Amino acid sequence: MSGSYRAELAKLVRRPASWLLLAITLVLSLVFTYLFPYASIAGGTDGPNTDRTLPMLLPEHLVGNSLGGLPVFLGAIVLILGVLTVGGEYGWGTWKTVLSQGPSRLEVYAGKLLALAAAALVVVLSVFVLGAVAAALIAAAESQPMTWPDAGDLLTGIGAGWLIATMWAMLGAVLAVALRAVALPVGLGLVWMLAVQNLLAAIAAPLLDWVAQVQKGLPGPNAGSLEAALGAPGDTPGVAASVGGGQAALVVAAYLVAFAALGGLLLQRRDIG
């Protein structure tokens, strides 16, 4: 098991796509969370989503700002990482190479999930560190107080971010196992995250009560609710307090476990082509 984990970690670390995805995550996070709002505030621009005031970009709001991107674009990127990590074995035909070395399917799969969880933690920590640097720079530039969240809030935020990011990574993994490919799972995953979830929230839920109720059980709205509970700005796409933070954390955790288990079950039962 530890051999499989170390092997998966080595593949993930040496894969250029992993670093590219991390770089994109950080750039998106920096640009949409700090750069654009700060430029808007500094330039006095008026328009949609210009209600973010300077205090919202300061270190005090680090947790909420860092979690804000997870329901949509950061989550999408972690989902892609999950697909690449598992689906790559189908694309390159390397399942047979790996399994011929002796580990069981579930050992390899568990190694992948652990490596993905580690990668998700790295992504979340990186977003927090970059957010801290950006917030500190803005505070220094604007001569604002450097008030940081307390350690408990910070740890809770990092934990929640890790939980959400890992859940999206597991969704990527299960899609890759189910479809035994890379391109289709990435495409379907992104369509779900970026299009279907938003359509349900913006169009279907206000019209139909049962859709609004069903939404409360879906992974995206629960991730958004958890982030909202931890202070993510309400104007961020995907962030909305549709359920309580505690319930949202439980539902996200349940999805994480369900995605991981379903992927393992499918992998165990099917032939390796």
Place this chain on the structure above:
Amino acid sequence: MNLPVRTQGLTKRYGGLTAVRDLDLAVRAGEIYGFLGPNGAGKTTTLRMLLGLVRPTAGTVQLLGRPPAAGRLGGVGALIEGPAFYPYLSGRENLRVLARYAGVGPDRVALVLDLVDLTDRAGDRYAGYSLGMKQRLGVAAALLKDPRLLILDEPTNGLDPAGMADMRTLIRRLGAGGCTVLVSSHLLGEVEQVCDRVGVISRGRLIAEGSVAELRGAAGLRVLADPLDAAAARAGELVGPERVRVVDGGLELAVEPERAAWLNAELVGAGVAVRELRRRERDLEQVFFDLIEKGTTDVR
């Protein structure tokens, strides 16, 4: 008898297609076993079932005494249906990753790279490897665990003649060292040179099994003589007409080659001019085609 590979009634069906049908395979310890068959005969499906990659519809598999799905494939090395590695890693890095799965130390990586003569290019990215280099890396990966049983699917694919000769030497050396080798191939000459025993599969069924000599059958004599009719008649009188066949303008006699001098004297004594008289052995290719044709007919 110690049988590192044992299948009983092994069957794999995909919907209405039966890829492997009631296959009983027995590979003995220490032997090099050739698994022959035309494309689509079911060789790779069988090997995949041996390794637990494909689940049989029916039947059982025992590898080194236990079913492959029961746990780790300890003591088994395999190269199945061509090499497949991570293109962004070098050959050496690929093997190091696989060594972690296999639970073997990095010292084995250097050793197996040397065994397949790939040390000089081990630092290059796999994506830049030629087909032959990829194949050698695949064999190196199969050897990582210092296996007691090695399963190789078409190991010489993509190799140049020198590489093929090296591969044969390596397989022989492994066999001599006590490793049991199951090698599938469609290259009959290769199998003939390397294998102790051969199994022939056609349309998913094992249609023949034995040593190369057994499959070839007993040697006989081929005679070119004039006039052919007289030669055939006299040969029939001497050895029995059921042992004489006229093939391609000559006679094929199912008699011991040691009787050549006696036969020559008898034919010449009967006024037949003998132009050529030589030992006749069916080559494996002829045996193979005969078996496949017979197997196909039987299956129909």
